Structure formats: structure tokens, C-alpha cells
Amino acid sequence: MRDYYEILGVERGCDDSALKSAFRKQAMQHHPDRNAGCEEAAGRFKEINEAYSVLSDPQKRAAYDRFGHAGVNGQGGFGNGQFHDVGDIFNEVFGDVFGDMFGGRGQRQRGGPARGNDLRYDLEISLEQAYAGAEVEIAVPVTMTCEPCEGSGAKPGTSPTQCTTCHGAGRVRASQGFFSIERACPRCGGSGRMVMDPCVECRGAGQIRKTRTLAVRIPAGVDDGARIRLAGEGDAGQRGGPRGDLYIFISVKPHELFERDGLDLLCTVPVPMCVAALGGEIEAPCLMGGATCDGQCKIEVKVPEGAQTGRTVRVKGRGMPSLRGPQRGDLVVELFVETPTRLTARQKELMRELSELCSEQQHPKAAGFTGKARKFWDSVTGQA
Numbered sequence: 001m002r003d004y005y006e007i008l009g010v011e012r013g014c015d016d017s018a019l020k021s022a023f024r025k026q027a028m029q030h031h032p033d034r035n036a037g038c039e040e041a042a043g044r045f046k047e048i049n050e051a052y053s054v055l056s057d058p059q060k061r062a063a064y065d066r067f068g069h070a071g072v073n074g075q076g077g078f079g080n081g082q083f084h085d086v087g088d089i090f091n092e093v094f095g096d097v098f099g100d101m102f103g104g105r106g107q108r109q110r111g112g113p114a115r116g117n118d119l120r121y122d123l124e125i126s127l128e129q130a131y132a133g134a135e136v137e138i139a140v141p142v143t144m145t146c147e148p149c150e151g152s153g154a155k156p157g158t159s160p161t162q163c164t165t166c167h168g169a170g171r172v173r174a175s176q177g178f179f180s181i182e183r184a185c186p187r188c189g190g191s192g193r194m195v196m197d198p199c200v201e202c203r204g205a206g207q208i209r210k211t212r213t214l215a216v217r218i219p220a221g222v223d224d225g226a227r228i229r230l231a232g233e234g235d236a237g238q239r240g241g242p243r244g245d246l247y248i249f250i251s252v253k254p255h256e257l258f259e260r261d262g263l264d265l266l267c268t269v270p271v272p273m274c275v276a277a278l279g280g281e282i283e284a285p286c287l288m289g290g291a292t293c294d295g296q297c298k299i300e301v302k303v304p305e306g307a308q309t310g311r312t313v314r315v316k317g318r319g320m321p322s323l324r325g326p327q328r329g330d331l332v333v334e335l336f337v338e339t340p341t342r343l344t345a346r347q348k349e350l351m352r353e354l355s356e357l358c359s360e361q362q363h364p365k366a367a368g369f370t371g372k373a374r375k376f377w378d379s380v381t382g383q384a
Contacts (some may be wrong), residue, residue: 001069004051012065016056023052113241116143119234121248125218127255131287131320133220140214140246143207143235149199151240153206158197163188191239207236216248221321223260224252257285263329265319268336271303276337279305284333286318301333308365309337 005012008022026048028034035041054060054072064072121140129136145151154160162168166185170192173182184190198204214233227249234244252260259266269284284301301313312334319329343351360367 002047004055004064007047007051008055019052019055023048023056027052114238115241116235116237116244118244119246121246122251123216123248124251124253125222126253127258127260128287129218130222130250130252131220133222134218136216136218138214138216138248139211140233141209141211142233142246144210144212145236146199146202146206146208148201149206151206151236151238153195153199153202153204155197155199160193160195163192163194166192168192206238214246218250219323221263221323222250222252223323224250226250258287260320261332263320263322263327264332265329266332266334268334269301270336270338271307273337273339275303276307276335277305279303279307284315284331286315286331299331303335307335307337309335311335 005014008019008026010018010022014022027045030041030045030048032038032042032045054064060072119140119142121138123136123138125134125136146153148156152160163170163185165187166172170185170188170190171182172185185192188194195204199206202208212233214230216228216230218228227247230246230248232243233246236243257267265287267284269282271282275282280303281300282303283298285297286299288297299315299318301315303313304311312332315331315333317328318331321328340347
């Protein structure tokens with residue numbers, strides 16, 4: 001007879017994990033269902049199971065290591081007309097892969113309490129609510145335990161009876177080829193019980209659908225895509241099981257003035273051309289809340305002399321609060337220099353006078369651009 005270690009392709013000192021892994025690989029490869037009609041595969045599969053049935057048992061393995069095949073004859077191998085329970089082997093080795101497909105020692109209890117489903121609720125809030133925090137009421141459709149029957153599904157004063165098909169197990173077995181396959185009982189739906197006189201309120205379901213109103217606290221500083229978990233606010237469990245959880249997914253509506261970048265708030269503010277040239281102050285909007293804005297929704301921003309469009313001015317501590325600490329972001333004001341329109345005759349006259357008085361020193365970018373443009377024109381016309 002072939003050596004059992006050689007059959008499974010493992011070393012003699014291998015541990016249980018390596019032994020089980022080797023058996024999985026070999027058994028899946030040579031399984032009769034994968035090799036229909038192949039006598040060689042059937043014989044190989046029988047040989048693999050015999051080897052594993054001995055080596056997976058510490059006492060049998062010790063006897064085999066000491067005395068070889070003579071030490072295990074009549075102790076659970078296939079040699080002397082005894083057949084090892086292959087279903088047990090498969091349940092032990094493949095149970096974590098195929099769950100309840102194989103019966104045996106790993107079978108889970110059925111018909112017991114079941115946890116309720118988790119629920120999702122999409123909540124849209126304003127940037128102001130995200131900035132200062134808020135308490136929002138939401139209406140959530142949830143499954144609740146029927147009060148008249150206390151979740152049993154049976155009419156008050158009566159009780160469910162044991163299912164006559166599965167005898168309360170909630171599962172039934174059916175043989176399919178080499179395996180014995182389990183599935184939920186078709187008569188009781190896997191509960192193991194039957195309601196002969198159903199509750200009028202829930203019609204035997206034990207649960208009803210209602211809309212619950214909940215007050216949700218939105219923390220200050222919450223960002224778009226954040227998730228809030230309300231433990232135990234999901235669907236009711238079955239047969240006395242715990243409730244599921246409610247997950248609230250936050251989305252923040254786009255704001256007409258501000259754009260959020262992390263903890264910073266970005267805002268574009270128009271600046272009169274004269275203020276941009278001479279420097280000065282402008283009013284910029286800011287979100288109200290706390291001491292950072294002093295109860296006002298606007299703030300004075302200093303514009304440096306000669307400011308150009310696109311320049312930013314950063315106002316410390318006027319941005320979004322952090323969820324994880326006392327720090328705040330900044331308000332970043334982007335300046336947009338606005339050219340005046342609909343000038344009067346006098347204003348146009350003054351603008352022309354100013355234009356005549358200005359030199360390249362007052363327009364350094366224009367001067368630099370003109371120089372580059374001249375070089376380009378000369379290279380095109382061949383005058384360079």
C-alpha cells in the first residue's frame with residue numbers, strides 16, 4: 001500500500017493546517033462529481049480519504065508513524081471492510097467554504113432569534129448646518145415587532161405549532177449524488193414553526209411596517225459623504241432577535257457663495273478696480289456661528305495695493321470646524337478685479353488721463369507680455 005503522506009503530498013512532520021490544505025486540494029481535484037465515469041479518479045479519491053482519515057486523527061497518526069499500515073488496520077481505514085464517514089470529513093474540512101451544504105457536526109441551529117436588517121437613509125443638509133451642527137428630524141420606514149402578538153405571528157391567546165415537515169429544525173435534507181444537501185424547509189420557510197391562527201394585525205408575519213420619526217444630531221464640521229450610525233434603529237429582529245442599525249449617509253448641498261476644501265472655505269469676491277489699484281478693504285461673506293464670526297455673516301478683508309484677479313487673501317480661523325478637535329480652517333477669499341462699465345463722460349475723460357500718465361512700471365505684466373509677443377512676431381516674419 002502507498003504511504004499516506006505520499007498520497008496527500010505532505011511531509012511527515014507537517015502540521016494540521018498543511019494536512020487539511022493538502023487534502024482540500026487533492027479531494028477537489030479527484031472528486032467523482034468532477035470526474036464522472038472515471039474509475040481511476042474514484043479510486044484515487046477513496047485513497048485520499050483513507051489517508052486523511054488516519055493522519056487527521058492524532059492517535060491513529062501516532063500509530064501509523066510507528067508501525068505503518070499495520071498500526072491502523074481495523075481502526076478506521078478502508079482496508080478491513082470498514083468505511084469512514086466521508087460526510088464528516090467533508091464537513092470538517094470544507095465546512096468553512098461551503099457552509100451548510102454538508103451535514104454533520106458543524107450544522108448550525110435553525111429557527112432561533114435573527115438580527116434585524118440594517119437600514120440606509122440618505123440625508124441632504126445645507127452647508128450652514130454642516131458648519132454649525134444641527135438637529136434634524138427624519139421619517140424612516142422600518143419593520144417593527146407586532147405588539148398584539150408580540151412577534152409570534154399567532155393570534156393573541158394562541159401559539160405557533162411545530163412544523164410537521166422539518167419537525168422544528170427549520171431545515172430539510174435531500175441526497176444529491178455523493179452529497180447530502182441541506183436547505184430551508186419549504187413549508188415553514190426555515191422558522192421551524194407554523195402559525196395556524198394568524199394575528200389579524202400582522203397577518204401571521206410577526207412584524208409590521210411603520211414610519212418612525214427620529215431626531216438626528218448632525219455634528220458641526222460634518223463633510224459630504226459622512227456616515228452616522230444609529231445603533232438599534234434598524235429593522236426589528238425575528239423571534240426576539242436584536243434590532244438592526246440605521247446608517248445615515250450625509251450629502252451637503254452646493255452653496256451659491258462658498259466651496260469647501262477640507263476645513264477651508266473658498267469664496268470669490270469682486271473688487272472694484274480702484275480699490276484693487278489703491279488697496280483698501282472690502283466686505284466678504286462668512287458663515288455665522290460661534291465666536292469666529294462674532295454673530296455676523298460678513299467680515300472685512302484687506303485688499304493689498306495693486307491686487308490682481310486671482311490673488312487670494314486668507315482669513316485665519318473663519319473656515320469649517322474640525323470633527324476631531326478644536327481647530328478650524330480658514331476663509332480663503334479669491335479677488336476678482338472688476339472693470340467699471342457705463343462710465344460717464346467725465347469718468348471716461350479721467351480714465352484717458354490716467355492711461356496717458358501710466359507707464360510700463362504701472363503695468364509690468366503687460367510690458368513683459370509685449371516683449372515676448374514681439375520676439376514671437378519677429379521669429380515668424382524672419383526678422384529675428
